[in-house]
Amino acid sequence: MIVDGTRTVAISGKTFQTLNPATGEVLAVLPAGSAADVDKAVIVARQAFDDGRWAKLAPAARKKILLKLAALIEENTADLALMESLDSGKTIGDCINIDVPEAVNSLRWHAEAIDKIYDQVAPANDASLGLIVREPIGVVGIVLPWNFPLLTLAWKIGPALAAGCTVIVKPAEETSLTTLRVAELALDAGVPPGVFNVVTGDGPEVGEPIGRHPGIDAISFTGSTDTGRRFLRYSSESNLKGVVLELGGKNPCIVMDDAPDLDAVAAHIANGAFWNMGQNCSAISRLFVHEDVKDRLLEKLVDVSKTWIVGDPLDPDTRIGPLVSTTHFEKVSSYLDHGGKVITGGTAFNGTTIEPTIIEFQRHEGRHFKEEIFGPILSVISVKSLAEAVSLANETDYGLAASVFTGEGTSALRAARALKAGTVTVNCYGEGDAATPFGGYKQSGFGGRDKSLHAHDQYCQIKTLWVDLGSSHGGI
Numbered sequence: 001m002i003v004d005g006t007r008t009v010a011i012s013g014k015t016f017q018t019l020n021p022a023t024g025e026v027l028a029v030l031p032a033g034s035a036a037d038v039d040k041a042v043i044v045a046r047q048a049f050d051d052g053r054w055a056k057l058a059p060a061a062r063k064k065i066l067l068k069l070a071a072l073i074e075e076n077t078a079d080l081a082l083m084e085s086l087d088s089g090k091t092i093g094d095c096i097n098i099d100v101p102e103a104v105n106s107l108r109w110h111a112e113a114i115d116k117i118y119d120q121v122a123p124a125n126d127a128s129l130g131l132i133v134r135e136p137i138g139v140v141g142i143v144l145p146w147n148f149p150l151l152t153l154a155w156k157i158g159p160a161l162a163a164g165c166t167v168i169v170k171p172a173e174e175t176s177l178t179t180l181r182v183a184e185l186a187l188d189a190g191v192p193p194g195v196f197n198v199v200t201g202d203g204p205e206v207g208e209p210i211g212r213h214p215g216i217d218a219i220s221f222t223g224s225t226d227t228g229r230r231f232l233r234y235s236s237e238s239n240l241k242g243v244v245l246e247l248g249g250k251n252p253c254i255v256m257d258d259a260p261d262l263d264a265v266a267a268h269i270a271n272g273a274f275w276n277m278g279q280n281c282s283a284i285s286r287l288f289v290h291e292d293v294k295d296r297l298l299e300k301l302v303d304v305s306k307t308w309i310v311g312d313p314l315d316p317d318t319r320i321g322p323l324v325s326t327t328h329f330e331k332v333s334s335y336l337d338h339g340g341k342v343i344t345g346g347t348a349f350n351g352t353t354i355e356p357t358i359i360e361f362q363r364h365e366g367r368h369f370k371e372e373i374f375g376p377i378l379s380v381i382s383v384k385s386l387a388e389a390v391s392l393a394n395e396t397d398y399g400l401a402a403s404v405f406t407g408e409g410t411s412a413l414r415a416a417r418a419l420k421a422g423t424v425t426v427n428c429y430g431e432g433d434a435a436t437p438f439g440g441y442k443q444s445g446f447g448g449r450d451k452s453l454h455a456h457d458q459y460c461q462i463k464t465l466w467v468d469l470g471s472s473h474g475g476i
């Protein structure tokens, strides 16, 4: 763990192993934290916040240090990418080309933004001055998932540290390594000790004490909807700390009969469904395709899926590596034999890996259309109209992302407005870039957004300062 700028073991002395999911080998033995370690980290982070060693620096000074951190991460791309791939099973190509560079971009974007955000003067009468100012919220608990460990870390520490907060990060127990390394690089960059602390361990032992701690002012969480609900409970039963949740998805993709370039559409859909082995909260999971183009699109999708090389995540050509853990593999495998016609894939092997799989169904019902699978499995159903597609697409408890492919601009915009999702992409798939907010409607999200200037709201209090200019001063 890293507390107060120092590598440390757990107070209990307990440890846990982190495994390479591709081989089952032990990669590292890490401290298994508990409530006592969280207490210690909170004391340190509170002290670091209250004495102003970080919060009271000028925004431009914090910016300089965060830009240095981004540069150090960039310089260490090869090491960090290898560490991330070994620890999570993510492919080395993705780690090098997406996870590390996007983490760098995200940190840079928030660092660059922080000295360009102005406070406001409120409309007021002549005898008063109303100021609306932002202040860092304080000590922030950041609880991370295993599917994008480094990227979600950057999405959260970027705006939190830029705002002047101090943080206690709990990485997912499957994937702690890159968070620990980045915390060390932060010290090298000049982030003062005590500002960026990391407590490793599992959810009940470390995540829950963070959620319930009265000395923590806000929580930023990415993970499952069930655990997200717990954080709301922890907050309501403790100090009503602010909670921002980025949760699961059951993301629809609609393809109409006038969609241009079905080859490109198939490539986008395969990327949306199979990128990161489908372990992505914004993964395309339900495909609604117009009946007139269904057969042609499925043919192309099968062809594209077969180009996704399954294998060793350390081979740069591999696009499908192992799932993150055997537990997760068991969960995802259970969706391979539950009705529907397998169009391609359907095989699970080595107890780790599932090939890109497309399953066609006649009706929009059952587990494949309700539950977040979080694996490389795409469920397909045909539709007769855009209205039917949009209505089925919205038939879900989730609302993170959605895509629509059509050649008709007005229909595309109508559908984009009607889809209940935080991010809607038209004739493409993606999550936007650091400048655009990311988060969900319905049970996909709560309380705010990651990325963009909207992310800063999570980490700030808004204070009103009301000054009497004295109506008795003779009108000067």
Ligand SMILES: NC(=O)C1=CN([C@@H]2O[C@H](COP(=O)(O)OP(=O)(O)OC[C@H]3O[C@@H](n4cnc5c(N)ncnc54)[C@H](O)[C@@H]3O)[C@@H](O)[C@H]2O)C=CC1
Pocket (backbone or CB within 6 Å): 143, 144, 145, 146, 147, 170, 171, 172, 173, 201, 202, 203, 204, 206, 207, 208, 211, 222, 223, 224, 225, 227, 228, 230, 246, 247, 248, 249, 280, 281, 328, 331, 372, 373, 374
């Ligand atoms: N939105 C997303 O990006 C993610 C969604 N998921 C979904 O969740 C499913 C289960 O995966 P898990 O790893 O179990 O997700 P999870 O939501 O339980 O884990 C995410 C984080 O929450 C922590 N956590 C777990 N239990 C906790 C508790 N009782 N109190 C406080 N913190 C706790 C974990 O240690 C980890 O750091 C996946 O199959 C997937 O469907 C998982 C990871 C990311």
Ligand code: BAL
Pocket (backbone or CB within 6 Å): 145, 147, 148, 152, 222, 246, 279, 280, 281, 282, 431
């Ligand atoms: N798609 C990146 C963030 C997430 O899956 O939680």
